[in-house]
Amino acid sequence: MTAQTAPIQDQIAAPDPSSASDTAAVERALMRIVIVGHVDHGKSTLVGRLLNDSGSLPEGRVESIRAMSERRGMPFEWSFVMDALKAERDQGITIDSAQIWFKSARRDYVIIDAPGHKEFLKNMITGAAAAEAAVLVIDAAEGVREQSRRHGYLLHLLGLRQIAVVVNKMDLVGFDQARYDAVVAEYSAYLSGIGVTATHFVPVAAREGGNIVDRATDTMPWYDGPTVIGALDGFTPAPVLDDRALRLPVQDVYKFDERRIIAGRIESGRLAVGDTVMVSPSNKTVRVRSIEHWGRGTQPVVAGTGRSVGITFDDQIFIERGDVISHVDQPPVLTDVFRARLFWLGRTPLAVGSSYVMKLATRQVRVTVDRIEKVIDAGSLSGADDGTVPVQVERNAVAEVVLRSRGLLALDAFNQLPNTGRFVLIEDYDTVGGGIISMDGYPDQRDAVTRKSTNITAVEHRVTPDARARRNGHTGGVLWLTGLSGAGKSTLAIELEQRLFAKGYQVFVLDGDNVRHGLNANLGFSPEDRTENIRRVGEVAALFAEAGFLVVTAFISPYRADRDRARVAAGAGFHEVHIRAGLDVCEGRDPKGLYAKARRGEIRDFTGIDAPYEAPEAPELTVDTGALGIDDAVQLVMSYIERTFAISRVL
Incomplete structure (x- = not known):
């Protein structure tokens, strides 16, 4: 809200705690409600009438609005209670999000009146992001408009699940129940398409005051649901976040005397003196000595x-802005890649490979669009399931994308902790998008990067790699075959092993299914278990390679970060080979019948179906088994091995 709207705040403000009668009101529950809707559908009029009819307007406010209207030669407008900016009065639209206190017999409210015009969607999103529930206004005469649908989708995107839909201006359609029922049916069908069920539909005539505070029994006797104020009072307050996992994003670090004070706002959970906490993404643990206090009163614990x-x-310990403090047993996710559902506001399209600054809590980091999975027109829902691969996201569209950062980020899935599960994207100092985080199909990488062993010393071998290579006639190394299930990794690996052994190579195959019979028998197929599976295989392969073997691995290994860790473990001896075949080819082969089971829902999180596969960006070798037969594919890899690993034998 801008400074220009401050007079509204001054005139219609929170109850004065100095009054004994108002003190009880201050202590009552408080709920934040956002009101949205297409321009000219009557949001501000509804709010103005609601404030008046509930007795929330200060004395003389209505008279001042009436006098202002007369001076301008305009009819009396309840919307002027909220539309405080001159530009808004001149144009008859709400530009900025305005907040105002309001009370019912049950609780106190902060009403956020958000802009309805398409050009001011950023302001609408800003207002809605701070709300616990929403009122969406639709003109009964005009009916459901594109912006009505877009606002509904945005509310859903922002995680608002309590939505009362007010069908306004019933007086313009003669209070016709059939017209009301038609609007309800159309908008209910739209909301159902995005997985939302409206809490209430309420027919009103905001200008006249029907069904806002008092029931309009004379004009709409056919309606027996709650009034607007009754619908608001029926909303359930957001759960208290004190009982959730602790999240304290670091705002800054200050030096006072000999103290280093870490400052920030607790987004969820509780923090106490003496707690042992973890700082992410560094994984450092430390104990809280004090919660600082200035001014009168006792120091809090x-x-x-x-x-x-x-x-x-x-x-x-070293700690910086953007780090996240949590309790050790409930840390945030650590990852460099995640799914996001975002609303794009940029004037230029979002495209694969584009880079933006992401603001997540107090952290700002550069992220790259790794993949656009789906683009959805928020108005028509078109493009959601048409099977096309989108290449860009146009302005005011909703998209499901994969974002990647260079380093590990501490974050949460939005459905777990909303405050640390949503973000905005910035380009050239301008907000161009905002969205929510999903970790579906991607692992928490914390365990994969956490070293728990202490007091260990590496053993130095007396047999050097050069000596092993001279004995074997080839250097040791890892030939890492990666690709979709059915691409031919195992078939190729087993054939390579036989031919290489016949040529005198010290060679061994590590295959996904075989390893899971023993070394990794305790692992399942969750994203985290898959990451641990590849971490172990990568370390074992590196040990084989150090012993002078040529190790051929055959694993889907869907995550790029996991393969990168395997590369670090093996060093220069790591060679990534992409066994490439399209999903249609692999599914057509389906040698183990896994795709069929996945399609029937018998296998969840199956790579290529409902879990991601991140193809190598720059593999040392690509083998297209969709185009090559087995003999040609084997020969291609054999030629690469002979060029890369073979040396003159010393007998």
């Missing part, structure tokens, strides 16, 4: 959600 705090640790 506990702080909860929403509290801005300064804390000190009992050990001086």
